[in-house]
Amino acid sequence: MKKLFLMLFLCHFSSAVKHTLRYALTTSSREQDFMFVGIAVVDGIVAVNCDSINKKVEPKQDWMKKAYEDNPRILERHTQQCYYPNFFKTTIHDLKQRFNQSGGVHILQTNSGCEWDDETGQVNGFTQFGYDGEDLISFDLKTLTWVAPKPQAFSIKMRWDADKTRIQNTEYQLMQAFPEWLKMYLAYSNSSLLRTEPSVFLLQKTPSSPVSCHATGFFPARAMMFWRKDGEEIHEDVEHREILPNHDGTFQMSVDLDLSSVTREDWWRYDCVFHLSGVKDNIVTRLDEAVIRTNRERPSNMAVLIVAAMVALALFLVAAFGFMAYKKKKAKGPPSPPDNGPEVSEKLNPDN
Numbered sequence: 001m002k003k004l005f006l007m008l009f010l011c012h013f014s015s016a017v018k019h020t021l022r023y024a025l026t027t028s029s030r031e032q033d034f035m036f037v038g039i040a041v042v043d044g045i046v047a048v049n050c051d052s053i054n055k056k057v058e059p060k061q062d063w064m065k066k067a068y069e070d071n072p073r074i075l076e077r078h079t080q081q082c083y084y085p086n087f088f089k090t091t092i093h094d095l096k097q098r099f100n101q102s103g104g105v106h107i108l109q110t111n112s113g114c115e116w117d118d119e120t121g122q123v124n125g126f127t128q129f130g131y132d133g134e135d136l137i138s139f140d141l142k143t144l145t146w147v148a149p150k151p152q153a154f155s156i157k158m159r160w161d162a163d164k165t166r167i168q169n170t171e172y173q174l175m176q177a178f179p180e181w182l183k184m185y186l187a188y189s190n191s192s193l194l195r196t197e198p199s200v201f202l203l204q205k206t207p208s209s210p211v212s213c214h215a216t217g218f219f220p221a222r223a224m225m226f227w228r229k230d231g232e233e234i235h236e237d238v239e240h241r242e243i244l245p246n247h248d249g250t251f252q253m254s255v256d257l258d259l260s261s262v263t264r265e266d267w268w269r270y271d272c273v274f275h276l277s278g279v280k281d282n283i284v285t286r287l288d289e290a291v292i293r294t295n296r297e298r299p300s301n302m303a304v305l306i307v308a309a310m311v312a313l314a315l316f317l318v319a320a321f322g323f324m325a326y327k328k329k330k331a332k333g334p335p336s337p338p339d340n341g342p343e344v345s346e347k348l349n350p351d352n
């Protein structure tokens with residue numbers, strides 16, 4: 001069983017990873033107004049953006065800033081990709097005529113890039129245009145022709161198909177330039193992400209909930225985590241969750257342990273092991289109630305102050321009402337003695 005698990009483990013680590021590069025540009029036009037925003041996305045992480053307001057290309061990741069410093073031509077190329085006002089103005093104007101549109105806001109979008117398999121080396125490029133939220137025209141790498149699902153774009157297809165230079169440039173960009181750029185971005189990104197230190201901690205929502213061993217901030221995504229009892233990996237009452245990406249390019253994962261049938265006295269026998277590919281030492285976290293992060297937090301200082309203030313207010317109101325009752329009673333004076341005149345007189349003058 002252990003040999004089989006080891007084979008699956010190694011197979012998981014050697015599995016191929018597909019990386020993506022995508023350039024997306026959205027432009028809008030209303031009468032004489034023209035606005036745009038563009039982004040470059042690497043493996044789902046926004047690396048660069050630009051827009052018509054700031055009018056400059058801004059790297060959004062530290063590793064992208066480093067890439068710009070080392071390769072000024074990348075910044076120049078991104079600037080060229082981002083600023084094609086004449087092309088988009090002309091295209092939108094042409095499309096408004098073809099769709100018989102006289103006014104209103106109209107949006108033209110481009111989505112270009114590639115997908116690269118780091119094991120097989122296979123590359124799939126793509127470039128697409130959309131207009132007002134619908135597909136307009138796209139490039140087919142197999143036939144090296146443009147595909148137009150809308151009849152209004154058919155004349156554009158015929159013109160671009162006839163432009164052999166455009167065809168050659170598009171094929172080169174999708175199959176060679178974009179993959180080379182993607183590999184370069186990954187090199188900068190990986191060198192930065194490999195320096196990140198993963199964090200591992202225990203979580204529990206309620207006393208009856210499973211204890212979750214959670215790891216975050218690790219890179220690459222080739223990692224595994226499991227629970228042990230007395231040093232032996234366990235599978236019963238254990239639920240593994242998939243590896244998910246973080247916003248900064250690192251990853252996170254969790255594995256839950258159901259403790260409903262485990263006594264508190266036996267908690268010390270359990271621990272969680274996190275193993276990251278390429279790292280010799282594992283991160284081992286022992287099951288300990290003292291280190292579990294939970295929603296059952298102690299009241300904060302502010303909460304204590306609020307409760308104390310409410311108690312003080314209640315006491316003040318009780319005292320105030322008591323004082324008012326006392327003042328009211330005092331204002332009425334002492335109670336009048338009962339009218340027992342003859343009886344009292346007889347007691348004072350028994351001889352009468």
